[in-house]
Amino acid sequence: MKYSLPSTSKLLDKAFTFGVATASFQIEGASESRLPCIWDTFCATAGKVRDGSNGDVACNHYNLWQQDVELISSLGVDAYRLSISWPRVMHKDGSLNPQGVNFYIGLLDALNAKGIKPFVTLYHWDLPQHLEDNGGWLNRETAYLFRDYADKITQALGDRVYSYATFNEPFCSSYLGYEVGIHAPGLAKKSYGRQAAHHILLAHGLAMPVLQKNSPHSLNGIVLNFTPAYPLTDSEADNTAAKLADEYFNQWYIKPLFDGAYPDSFALLSDEDKPVIHDGDFDIMQAPLDFLGVNFYTRTVYQAAAGKPFAEVDMLDAPKTDMGWEIYPQAFTDLLVSLHEKYALPPVYITENGAAMPDKLLNGVVNDQDRIGYYQMHLTAVHNAIEQGVNIDGYFAWSLMDNFEWAEGYLKRFGIVYVDYATQQRTIKNSGIAFKTLIGSR
Numbered sequence: 061m062k063y064s065l066p067s068t069s070k071l072l073d074k075a076f077t078f079g080v081a082t083a084s085f086q087i088e089g090a091s092e093s094r095l096p097c098i099w100d101t102f103c104a105t106a107g108k109v110r111d112g113s114n115g116d117v118a119c120n121h122y123n124l125w126q127q128d129v130e131l132i133s134s135l136g137v138d139a140y141r142l143s144i145s146w147p148r149v150m151h152k153d154g155s156l157n158p159q160g161v162n163f164y165i166g167l168l169d170a171l172n173a174k175g176i177k178p179f180v181t182l183y184h185w186d187l188p189q190h191l192e193d194n195g196g197w198l199n200r201e202t203a204y205l206f207r208d209y210a211d212k213i214t215q216a217l218g219d220r221v222y223s224y225a226t227f228n229e230p231f232c233s234s235y236l237g238y239e240v241g242i243h244a245p246g247l248a249k250k251s252y253g254r255q256a257a258h259h260i261l262l263a264h265g266l267a268m269p270v271l272q273k274n275s276p277h278s279l280n281g282i283v284l285n286f287t288p289a290y291p292l293t294d295s296e297a298d299n300t301a302a303k304l305a306d307e308y309f310n311q312w313y314i315k316p317l318f319d320g321a322y323p324d325s326f327a328l329l330s331d332e333d334k335p336v337i338h339d340g341d342f343d344i345m346q347a348p349l350d351f352l353g354v355n356f357y358t359r360t361v362y363q364a365a366a367g368k369p370f371a372e373v374d375m376l377d378a379p380k381t382d383m384g385w386e387i388y389p390q391a392f393t394d395l396l397v398s399l400h401e402k403y404a405l406p407p408v409y410i411t412e413n414g415a416a417m418p419d420k421l422l423n424g425v426v427n428d429q430d431r432i433g434y435y436q437m438h439l440t441a442v443h444n445a446i447e448q449g450v451n452i453d454g455y456f457a458w459s460l461m462d463n464f465e466w467a468e469g470y471l472k473r474f475g476i477v478y479v480d481y482a483t484q485q486r487t488i489k490n491s492g493i494a495f496k497t498l499i500g501s502r
């Protein structure tokens with residue numbers, strides 16, 4: 061039960077940051093002590109979450125946070141990535157809610173006391189419902205309200221935070237939430253997805269200078285997810301399909317931040333699908349970043365198709381996780397190298413990587429050999445990218461513990477710690493023991 065890397069690997073330097081990650085809605089529970097958010101509403105809508113569950117209790121981390129800090133500390137990690145629940149720390153009138161703020165102050169103080177660096181994401185999908193009622197990310201005003209939230213919360217948290225990310229995965233919030241509707245708020249229109257993305261990237265750009273001013277010593281940036289697109293064959297048609305898919309699902313969310321423009325295939329959008337863009341928006345979006353967070357899980361294969369730019373291919377015989385996501389670690393190395401070649405990147409942190417597996421707790425043990433295999437291959441993929449010149453300073457496992465996996469509810473387990481939801485008992489899985497051993501071996 062051990063991950064192995066070449067003894068000279070940068071991953072084994074003490075300066076390389078190893079951490080575990082979570083997000084507010086997925087673990088906190090205690091929904092009664094905050095404002096409602098779009099995921100509460102989505103969960104309450106029949107047919108949206110597979111097991112009909114919600115985030116009312118989740119891992120009860122809001123009440124169990126002290127033991128969870130002990131758990132994180134027992135893993136020996138350098139850092140813990142968490143997110144702040146906007147509806148927990150702000151009232152409807154835009155003033156801070158001291159009860160919510162004090163929860164995070166207590167948590168951050170406990171982490172710092174243990175020498176664990178807090179990596180804080182300001183938006184991991186839990187938009188206050190009252191803002192959605194006013195148009196949510198389709199309303200440009202929401203970007204300015206996000207800046208205001210970022211301003212107030214970063215002032216309140218003072219110097220407790222090692223790193224701030226504005227957003228987690230603008231792709232998921234805009235595409236899954238507003239374009240295909242499988243995430244909250246469940247809207248499904250192409251123009252909505254593209255407009256929501258534009259406003260989220262704008263909100264990011266508006267907040268960045270505020271973070272730099274209020275928290276000049278933290279590493280401030282954004283977290284993006286990538287699902288690299290591969291052609292099924294090396295035909296020109298399949299290559300074109302994969303390139304268009306890559307622009308639509310990946311480059312769309314990063315190119316504006318570094319190049320101040322959407323990809324070329326923006327021109328293929330019909331006029332009604334194009335987002336409303338104001339003069340100066342791309343200048344705002346290009347605010348310099350101290351770090352880029354990269355989340356990686358899988359790749360997608362595409363082929364050419366009649367009547368549409370690309371068609372996804374299900375790789376039927378390929379190894380897959382419990383999400384049905386193909387296990388293809390070479391795509392992780394390829395992705396990191398290609399981002400490094402395309403953009404003038406700041407230091408990169410892998411802010412999420414991991415796998416859902418059908419875990420079983422037997423006699424107090426979770427022997428998750430498949431997850432151990434996934435981590436071994438993906439840590440090696442990160443090592444290989446570093447060898448090829450990519451500047452990567454850290455790696456976070458998704459997730460610290462099993463939690464509310466969005467539209468899959470509690471059916472999918474991503475943790476390196478097992479959660480028995482009936483008792484809220486946590487058990488470190490064998491993949492977690494291996495992670496601890498790797499970190500301790502440096």
Ligand code: PNW
Pocket residue numbers: 083086228229232285287355412458465466474
């Ligand atoms: C990420 N996709 O979500 C999130 O940041 C986590 O909150 C989540 O639990 C984790 O990955 C596992 O799903 C994603 O469809 C959800 O490409 C969907 C996609 C990517 C990331």
